Structures are given as C-alpha cells and as structure tokens.
Amino acid sequence: MSESVIRLATRASRLALWQTEHVASLLNQAGLATEIVPMQTVGDQVLDRSLAKIGAKGVFTEELEESLRRGDTHLAVHSAKDVQSTIPPDLELLAFLEREQVNDVVISFQEDFDISRTGIVLGTSSTRRKALLRRFYPLASTAEARGNLQTRVRKLEEGQYDALVLAYAGVHRMGYDHLIRHVLPTDRFVPPVGQGSIAVESSRFLDNDLKVKIKQALDHADTHRCLLAERAFLRTMEGGCSIPSFALATLTQAGDIRLHGGLISLSGEEYIDITQTAPAAQAEGLGMAVAEYVLGHGGTAILASIREHRGEQ
C-alpha cells in the first residue's frame, strides 16, 4: 500500500458511508488518494437503550478516535452533531464541510399525515426532540426509535409509529425526501449543535503540509465559523448529546454571527432561549455568552432537574 493514501475512519452505517464517500470524493478531486475504513462504535452496538441512558460521551466517535491514535487511519469522518464539545488534546478538528439544510423533518408513509392530529405516535430517541414535541405538539406521544436510519424507516413501515422525527440532512442523503410530510421551523425546533455538517478529525501529529491540503479541500469557512460559536455554546452548557439544548448559528448579511441558543426542560414546560449577534472573529465568545445567559436565566436549574431525573432511573 502506498504511504500517500489517506485512510478514512468511519462508522459503517449507510449514512456514515455516504458522508465519508462525499469526503473521499472532495479529497480525490484535490488529487489525494483515499481508502475508506468502516468500523463499529458503541452507539451502533447498543440499540436497546436511548443515547441518554448509554450516557457515555462520544458513543459514535470513540472507536474512530482510537484508530487515529493508533495511526491505523489518518482522518475520522463524523456527523458534526455527534462530536463531543471538547476534543482530546492529541486530536483536532481539521474541517467542517458546508452545511446541509439544518431543519428537523417529520417523515411518514401516510400521505395525509398531520402532526397536529390527536393520538399520533412519533418515533424519536432524542431528548431535545421529545421535549420540543411535548411543548409544541402536546397531542402527540413519542416512542423510542434507535438504530440506523434504514432500521428506523423499516420500523416506521411496519407501523410501530405514525411518523419519525429526523434531521433533514440524513433523510435527504439517504433518499427519503418523498416521505417528508413536515419541515419543522428552526425558530421553534432549533436544531442541535452541528446538525447538517460533517466534521473531519485528525491526530495533531499528522503531517502539517497534508493537514493544509486536507483543509483546503474540505473546509467551508462560513460553516466552520458558525460551528465554532455553536460548539463553544455546547462546551459552556456542559451538555453533550443527552441534554435537550439547541443552538443554531447563521451569518448575517453584514458578515456577523447570529446565534440562537437555548435549553428546554424534559416536560417541555420550561423553554429558555436567546438570540445574540457578534462579529465573526468573536464566534467562541458569542457561544459562551449565549450559554451563560441561558444557564443564568433558569438553565442551571433545568440541568440539575434533568440530572436528578437520570439518577432516579
């Protein structure tokens, strides 16, 4: 095998492979040869519990990071949403790919599906989606839906739920657009940090010239700036994927960053959010400021009650 082939660590799900093939094709266009190395993560193996209950950080990333450390692979390709807010010191996030539409969507095989109807069952395992649904669609109930997208869509087709609530990015990439019945608005269903972008991670010790080439081929500067703000928000919230926090950064026409972030209680009753704007160079400070506002205006109490609730289970 030639030394110059870039080995890409990825989960083995079809969505992860699609995303990694996308990364590979951008690298190939830049003249870099690639090889895809699929692997299983804890998140792929433990399917009988919600992610909140598995609890461990990095359920979809740790095995990929271990492979970077061993030098078995050069890059790990993740859904940005699945990447922990703090990266271990021997690793770094090299690039964020241009973001796909960020919305959550509702998919169903029922052509006349209406989310406002009484008594419908929505499949989701996300604490954020469950809480937002309780707040905005209190007539619906939710049921656990773990597993990769194909598994969830099969369960939907079998009638285990009336509909699934999912990220548009995954639905679109897997070719399920024809099942979309509602596109949930981002001002209410604010997405989780990173949704819709692909993150590329490497060892800090990867050759510097190669890092520069990889960044040039993959990184989308505007997305990267937005993700810096969102990830600083998440770090300050000390949330991780099991906390129903949300944050969406966008660029204004003037080139500033606008960050809408918040937190919702599990019952959906309490909802704290704020939008702030700052110059793009202060992306991380903006993320911290929005999180500090949320924590200081009831967020700390919500987090404490979520932890207490977890302790009881």
Ligand SMILES: NCc1[nH]cc(CCC(=O)O)c1CC(=O)O
């Ligand atoms: N948590 C699983 C996961 N990780 C990334 C995506 C979709 C792609 C993305 O959000 O970037 C999904 C599925 C979903 O939330 O519906």
